[in-house]
Amino acid sequence: MASRVAGKIKLQSVDELLGVPEIAGTQEIEIGRIHAFPNHPFKVLDDEKMDTLVDSIRENGILNPVIVRPDNSGDYEMISGHRRLHAAGIAGLKKVPAIVKEMSDDEATIIMVDANVQREEILPSERAFSLKMKMDAMRRQGARIDVDGTCCTECDKSGKKTASIVGDQVGLKARQVHKYIRLTELVPEILEFIDQKKITITMGVDLSYLNEQIQKWVYEYYKDNGFLKPVQVEALKNYPNLSNATQQSVISIMNDALPKKSVSAKITFSEKKLDKYFPSHFSSKDRENIIIQLLEKWSDEQGQTI
Template identity: 80%
Template sequence: MGSRVAGKIKLQSVDELLGVPEIAGTQEIELGRIHSFPNHPFKVLDDEKMDTLVESIRENGILNPVIVRPDQNGDYEMISGHRRLHAAGIVGLKKVPAIVKEMSDDEAIIKMVDANIQREEILPSERAFSLKMKMDAMRRQGARVDIDGTCGNDCHKSGTKTADIVGDTVGLKGRQVRNYVSLTYLIPDILEMVDLGKIQFVPAVDLSYLDEQIQKWVFEYIKDNGFIKPVQISALKNYPNLSNANQFSVISIMNDALPKKSSSAKVSLSEKKLDKYFPPHFSAKERENVIIQLLEQWSAEQKQAE
């Protein structure tokens, strides 16, 4: 991992991570010969940042070459530079500067993740799927796994040594890596809510442990009610035999988990209401004294009536 300077972690540059010299070996490659990395987890959006990148490339060209690897068809697969390639197409460039590196499939996955995950802003879903891709690739390469060596639907429920190793490379603890990977078990609708900030990270991790059907009912509940509270998610997670519950039961569990409203009655007497009964010169204290006296008189009458 990067060196520590004055107590802070200094992450390696993309070039250092990929073992690529600064500019040496740069080639000009036609845009049409470069295809996206399969199942690329990082989103290329036409947002304000893309507009800024487009303007930069229009004025200065592409300053940092993209990183690619040759494929079996004589073309190239993108490792680092999906956003630059997209922006170059918008600008109208025919070719982009690229550094070509030979690497295996798993090496390509690891280097693709390392090159992209250090972006300043990255969505939870992007981090989640990229970390999972890297963990799976490292596992295939022989990294020690503290579970049965497979990564099925229950994989995110167990700790792995691989997560610790991956965490060291991206400035996260192994537990944090495992939590991010848990998000990959969320249904797409709920994961989108996490990306939009409508569901916070920790409750989202708890939701990831629920069956897919339960998650769908939770999503419907959020759509209908406009919210979900962490206490509701916790109640679902801790409910015994939840997998056997129906939609009505799931909704009941969530509703019962909400704090109960106070049953005590609240009476409000506005100044406008009181003006009908008191002279204008009466102060608030004088009005209060009159009301108390009347209430005491009414209470005494009620007791006599009994």
């Protein structure tokens, strides 16, 4: 359960979630015996922060043990500590300190999400898939029979909707939780654009309702043109029978949605043409003044003949 401090959400630590002391009960486990959590939604990147973590581990070792659970083959599944494990391997460690705890698949999923979602920086794609995984696990745990005999997989035993519970724990409204989960329906290429802040989350939610092929065409359009406007996404969203559209018609819909540029009348004269009527020593400004004077004279004459 999350607690609120000074108006902010404060999640429990992994140790609090597991109900174990910080160091007690740790074991030294060979890195090769620990495998990643299935469909782990949090990215482990070899970036500057990873370099800093590697340097810290080389100098101080791993200060906080990773959290694992035993698997059926006698090895271990990572619950919390994927980045530390990766950094330890780069640093040349053969073993890492670990807390081993038995837990069900759903318990492991919830703890894995809660442990990683506490990071200061989290990508929209990471938040989307982690919220979905946690909600699915909580629904399986909290399924109950309502008084009318129907099964309620959207509520916990108190009747509160799962999205609201998950949202309370991470500082989001239920509708925001649902929006993030919609992002899991996007093709990976568009989801990557959202992580890179090339496309907004709101645009991503709207695109998530389009079928996979349409989404791929939208991605190709962005890649070819370098932009995607909200008005274009809105046009696709509202277009009837879009699922039967061709790639060319999708492109036409998107192009037609763009504001039309006003076409201003513009006439140009080549220097060669003007040389026929002006002395060579006339500057561009001199030529412009004479042309304007002649046009004014012509306009006056036209007015007299009307």
